[in-house]
Amino acid sequence: MLTQLLAPAHSQGSLAGRVRRRPERPHAPGCSIEGLQALDAELARRAGEAGRLRFEMGRGLDLLERGGGHHALGFSSIEAYALERCERSASWTQKARGLARRLASLPAIEDALISGSLSWSMAAVLATVASLGDADFWLAEASRRTVREMKALVLERRGAAGEADTLEAEAELRTLTLTVPREDAWCFEQAKLLGRHLGERTNAAFVLGLVAESTSTLCSALPSNAIELPDDEAMSPQRAWERELARMRGEAEERCESHFRRSPERRAHVEPLVWPEQPEAVDRQLRELSRELVGREVAFGRALDAFFSADGWRRLGYATAAQYARERLGTSLSSVKAKRRLVKRLGQLGFLAGAVDRGELGYEAARLVAQIATCDTVEAWATRAAERTLRHLREEIDAAELLARWSESTAVLPPSEAEVARVEELERAVTTGQISAPPTLPPTAGAPPATVTLHLRVSADTARDFRHWEAIYLRHRRSALRDTTFLRFACELFLHTWRPRGFDVEYAHIYERDRHRCQSPCCGRRDVTPHHLRFRSQGGDDSDENLTSLCTWCHLEGIHRGQISAMPPASRIRWTFGRSAHTVVEGRRRTRASD
Numbered sequence: 001m002l003t004q005l006l007a008p009a010h011s012q013g014s015l016a017g018r019v020r021r022r023p024e025r026p027h028a029p030g031c032s033i034e035g036l037q038a039l040d041a042e043l044a045r046r047a048g049e050a051g052r053l054r055f056e057m058g059r060g061l062d063l064l065e066r067g068g069g070h071h072a073l074g075f076s077s078i079e080a081y082a083l084e085r086c087e088r089s090a091s092w093t094q095k096a097r098g099l100a101r102r103l104a105s106l107p108a109i110e111d112a113l114i115s116g117s118l119s120w121s122m123a124a125v126l127a128t129v130a131s132l133g134d135a136d137f138w139l140a141e142a143s144r145r146t147v148r149e150m151k152a153l154v155l156e157r158r159g160a161a162g163e164a165d166t167l168e169a170e171a172e173l174r175t176l177t178l179t180v181p182r183e184d185a186w187c188f189e190q191a192k193l194l195g196r197h198l199g200e201r202t203n204a205a206f207v208l209g210l211v212a213e214s215t216s217t218l219c220s221a222l223p224s225n226a227i228e229l230p231d232d233e234a235m236s237p238q239r240a241w242e243r244e245l246a247r248m249r250g251e252a253e254e255r256c257e258s259h260f261r262r263s264p265e266r267r268a269h270v271e272p273l274v275w276p277e278q279p280e281a282v283d284r285q286l287r288e289l290s291r292e293l294v295g296r297e298v299a300f301g302r303a304l305d306a307f308f309s310a311d312g313w314r315r316l317g318y319a320t321a322a323q324y325a326r327e328r329l330g331t332s333l334s335s336v337k338a339k340r341r342l343v344k345r346l347g348q349l350g351f352l353a354g355a356v357d358r359g360e361l362g363y364e365a366a367r368l369v370a371q372i373a374t375c376d377t378v379e380a381w382a383t384r385a386a387e388r389t390l391r392h393l394r395e396e397i398d399a400a401e402l403l404a405r406w407s408e409s410t411a412v413l414p415p416s417e418a419e420v421a422r423v424e425e426l427e428r429a430v431t432t433g434q435i436s437a438p439p440t441l442p443p444t445a446g447a448p449p450a451t452v453t454l455h456l457r458v459s460a461d462t463a464r465d466f467r468h469w470e471a472i473y474l475r476h477r478r479s480a481l482r483d484t485t486f487l488r489f490a491c492e493l494f495l496h497t498w499r500p501r502g503f504d505v506e507y508a509h510i511y512e513r514d515r516h517r518c519q520s521p522c523c524g525r526r527d528v529t530p531h532h533l534r535f536r537s538q539g540g541d542d543s544d545e546n547l548t549s550l551c552t553w554c555h556l557e558g559i560h561r562g563q564i565s566a567m568p569p570a571s572r573i574r575w576t577f578g579r580s581a582h583t584v585v586e587g588r589r590r591t592r593a594s595d
Contacts, residue, residue: 031310039307040316040328046300047329048116053293055103055113055120056273057086058096060286062104065097069279074564074577076523076553083390084522084583085283086290087362102127108135115270118142119330125150129158146257147326173204174463176456184488185452189402190430191491194498196398197431197515199526203456211465213497214490218469218481226476252319259317260327280580294363298346298356301339308340338367345370349378360386365393372397372412384414389521392588399423417588427515431500506530510547518551520564521575521585525551531559533568545569 031039064070065078075081078097079090088096099120103110109126112118118126122142130138142150180188195206219227276282307313313324322333329336346353352369355361361369365385373381385393399420404412415423428434458466470486477483500516507530518525528549534540548570550559558564567574575585582593 031306033315036307036310036312036315039303039310039312043300043303043307044328045116046296046303047119047331050293050296050300051120051123051330052114052116052270053289053296054096055100055110055123057088057286057289057293058098058100059104059272060275060282060289061086061093062097062100063275064279064282064286067277067279069282071553071557072279072563072579073283073582074522074558076518076520076525076551076558080522083364086286087294087364087390088290089364099124099127105132106130106135108139110272111269112139114272119147121147121326121330121332122150123330125154129154147330148253148257148323173457174460176207176454176458176463176466178454178456178487179451180454180485180487182450182452184485184491185454187488187491187495188454189405191494193427193430194495197427197517198498201394204458204462207456207458207466208462209498210487210490210494211462211469213493214473214486215465215469217493218472221481222472222476226472228472249320253323256317256319256323257327280578280582283582290362291359294356294366297339297363298343301343304336305340305343308336342367342370349373349375351378352382355382355386364390368393368397372401374411377411377413380414387589387591389583389585389590391524392521392585392590396420396588402426420588424515428512430495431515432512433499507547510544511549513544514549517549518554519548519570519573520550520554520558520566521588521590522577522583523551523554525553527551529555531555531566533566533570533573545571548573 061078061082064081070078070081073081073085075084079093082088082093083090086093103113103123106127109118109123109130113120113123118139125147126135126138126142141153145153191210192203192206195209200206200209273285275285308321313321316324318324318328321336325331325333325336346356346366349370352361352366352373356366361382368390369378369381369385384396388396396415400412400415402423403415403419466486473481473486473489477489482489505511510530511528514528516526516528518528529552531548531550532540532542533546533548540546546568548566550566554564559566563577563579565576572587573585575583577583577585580593584591584593
């Protein structure tokens with residue numbers, strides 16, 4: 001069945017993982033110290049502007065959420081609103097709103113952040129510990145300390161340094177490389193489809209789930225003497241080196257702080273934006289800020305690329321790139337890398353850069369297209385992105401990548417509606433158990449190798465745990481377990497544990513058809529209920545084309561309170577969002593009302 005759904009089933013030898021990242025080639029310093037200092041000043045200014053706009057957007061999003069404005073605009077959550085209308089991810093939205101909420105009762109710190117005299121990273125630290133009564137004390141401490149020193153002071157005084165990291169946390173990722181038979185790679189694809197169905201969108205989150213499931217099963221299936229905890233003694237040289245490396249980096253950063261410690265900058269007071277009360281007006285202002293922020297971030301990224309290509313942070317006396325990002329720019333190194341990566345791709349993909357400059361695509365759509373497009377396919381992908389909600393765009397990129405991994409095509413093109421339907425059918429087959437095990441694919445002329453190498457970006461802890469439990473499994477698989485790879489064992493266990501169980505409930509076949517998720521193109525929640533597109537009170541029947549699956553909010557609040565409309569047939573629903581009809585989606589094609 002799999003081969004019918006995804007024929008032809010030829011692999012190119014590289015599957016679900018991302019290609020291992022190569023270290024950047026060293027660049028000869030391209031500018032003088034004076035030029036670097038000018039770039040450094042520009043970067044600090046641009047970082048302050050971006051931080052101010054992000055904070056203001058956080059205030060607007062929090063205002064919209066507290067007043068239920070996102071519901072009035074037709075969205076089930078503020079994260080769904082921010083993704084579709086502002087093109088910002090859920091994590092970005094939560095961090096921006098989190099800081100805005102914390103600083104709402106700390107006007108002195110809020111003013112310092114908006115005026116640019118306090119960086120985002122420093123404000124995030126202060127927000128975890130300051131109160132209205134001692135805000136001036138903490139601001140005074142921040143004026144003469146680095147972010148690293150402030151985190152240490154917070155830990156000493158309040159034990160709250162861990163909270164500060166949640167606003168700009170950086171996960172340490174590593175590449176987990178696995179070479180497995182092609183049939184096991186099919187099993188991995190199935191399990192990943194189920195993981196995506198359950199909401200795990202990244203390889204890091206999905207592989208963590210695989211390890212967790214396999215760990216609990218191995219502990220119960222094997223005798224107690226077969227279970228070994230990670231051997232700290234065996235790993236002691238590695239652990240000792242990691243500790244020593246961390247110590248050296250910390251000492252280097254501490255020693256370098258005297259070179260870049262500056263007197264606190266006194267900047268003019270800047271009044272915060274005044275936000276209107278009506279949801280439509282807040283939406284317009286948020287979208288204007290979002291467009292402005294995209295332009296500023298692209299310019300910021302170009303300046304970052306020039307500075308880092310010239311080895312600027314090292315030449316100006318910083319111990320690490322992370323230290324420069326944190327102390328000078330008030331952001332994380334991962335954020336710096338993301339901006340540089342995007343502007344590099346925009347430089348290679350001129351059509352995409354033009355679409356961003358014209359405001360046709362926002363930040364998230366540009367980031368998604370930049371990851372998949374080539375010079376030959378960028379126009380098709382940019383055009384497709386302009387006609388899709390962000391939820392549908394993500395689905396189509398996932399579908400295109402899956403189809404390309406198991407075909408002979410070297411270019412990943414936007415999928416047709418028929419190809420999207422094929423991938424949806426595959427997901428249904430996986431989640432309903434119609435595919436219980438991957439098929440043995442017959443060898444064909446010119447077929448790729450029988451093994452496939454996966455490169456998976458996961459957290460460092462997940463990579464270590466995977467290898468540890470893989471070693472235990474391989475030692476005991478013939479005596480107490482299945483004689484297969486650990487990856488396949490973990491994937492089959494995940495499929496068995498988390499595959500939705502069939503229940504004899506009314507409209508079960510509709511839920512199965514819709515893959516147990518809300519069919520709103522801006523939602524995707526899984527607490528689904530049946531909805532008659534043409535109300536039964538208006539003559540609607542129980543035919544499949546008049547039934548769709550909606551989450552409880554989209555059904556009871558969105559539809560029945562007039563904030564969303566959905567017109568039949570179910571195979572091509574016409575959606576209208578908001579009482580002012582700001583967005584219309586027919587089938588999968590989106591159009592927006594002009595602002």
